Amino acid sequence: MSMDRTSNKSLADDLVRPLFNTSVWFYAIVLATGTVVSCGAVAWGYQLWYGIGLSGKRWPTFWALYLTNFVFWIGISHAGTLISAILRLVNATWRRPVTRCAEVITVFALMIGAMFPIIHLGRPWLAFWLFPYPSAREIWPNFRSPLAWDFFAINTYLTGSVLFLFLPMIPDLALVRDRSTGWRRRVYGTLAFGWRGTTKQWNRLESAMQIMAIAILPVAVSVHTIVSFDFSMANVPMWHSTIFGPYFVAGAIFSGIAALIIAMAALRKALHLEHYLLPLHFNNLGKLLLLMCILWGYFVFNERLTVWYGNEPSEMAVFWATQRGAYAPLYWTMVIGNFVLPLAILANPKTRTIPGTVIASCGVVIGMWLERFLIVVPSLTHKQLPYSWGTYSPTPTELFIMAATFAAMVLLYTLFAKFVPIISIWEMKAGLTSRMDSATLAEAQLMSTRLSGVDLPPETEGEHA
């Protein structure tokens, strides 16, 4: 057992190492992504100075690339907290190296996604009008508006996700504190909140995580349902649909898992986490991705079939624009990326490898971005009356801002992995200990059966890899 304690220590050494050793790649990534983010900030400043007309938004397409990215990033945010909460509740032991990688995506994707409605505003300094407080004339925001619902849902999810990420980080921050000196020790000491690891603290932390996992699940589902309400509450062709809520949630989880697989593969390579992020994790997440791929196909079929069967002219205009018209190349790329490619790769256990799942995930991320674009733009360019039809093409300002958000995601993730253990050390240790104990107990049970015929109590762990 003492040898196992030693392996426990080396596990912590391994996972803390990236915090103390900095490779040249870290600086290269920070420099490259920082430059792109700066370009995006300049583009936004340019838009603020010269006006919102610099974006491609004009009648009748007032929601375009910014709203596409808003929906896309909120969808990506479903990678973390939702998946982590489900895996925690079902006590899946293989979750341990995955949860924090996933939860970080949620927090950063939500922050980036929530930026877009503000960027989309002509006068973003008035964004506080959405806040639920009475203005000078005691007028409150219109709580009947889906945009007000967005405010509450996103803020609840962001608050919950930040806490869900931070609370289990405290013991690991305490561990880093104990291994640091100088200013690092002071910083990590402050962040660790004076954590010692008493049995009371562990019990309270585990209870809190359990309650939060239960509370955050319906919140996560509600967030993307409410984002779908932004569309389905409007009487616009192919938006006013009852299927939009679950369709959006399924798509969000789908793109979230894909983003998580890509992030895990990048971390595995960059931080040499080959002993922790195993092919098993990619295989399991690949299976989940396959399930969501089939579910996504089912929803798309439902949505398309009912529109086609209904044959309502204004809806059919959007339908044919995406199936055969100007948006058809994007539509069929989406179908290949979201359905054909992942199905072909992930349905076969031989190709459900790390490279295989990463390729499928890249297809899904591209496909899901296209899906968001195809929900927003074709409907707005083909409204009920032909005089309100129009065209849309993105401008350089929009493209720069969009590129900056992708770079911002990489930058924030890189910085996080540099300053915080990206794999939960205490959860990994607990997993190791429970495996050791299970093995010891199984051995003892076997011996007791063989030697004296006396049975030991059955294993109480209840966790299965």
Place this chain on the structure above:
Amino acid sequence: MKAIYGLYNDPHVAQQAVDNLRAAGVNDANITVISSEPFDHFEFGHRDAKTAMPWIATAAGALGLVLTYYLLGASQRSWPLVTSGMPIVPNWTNLIIIFEMTMLSAIIATVITLLWTAGIPSRGGKMYDPEVSDGYILVGVENPSDSSKLEPALALAGARVKKT
């Protein structure tokens, strides 16, 4: 602060140390066990497990629900504008915000309860050894009346006993 504690690299031995301290007459509430991971399979890992946290979260959620219900109704009645043919207080749409605020209240109450009952943030000055981070389990007593009496209880195979 005076303290006596042992550092153990095996949770079974740590459990034995806890049992020895009890046998030596130390009250359960005065025994401190510190580790870098939870030990759910051991009896010492279940000390102080009882908590009212789920009830507090539920109560806070209920409070959030009631307060939001009244806030929304009051704000909508203060400027009774008809929007899209909906009633002045449309419960269907209000339900969405009520739900979010209910969950937010429960989450925040859970975190406050955690911080309050786990005694964090704290400024230190309590019994601790950085070797805990290397996987050792600390079993000890703060401000013991007679530490020499407790030393044999903690001095088990593979243990290092320290006094401060």
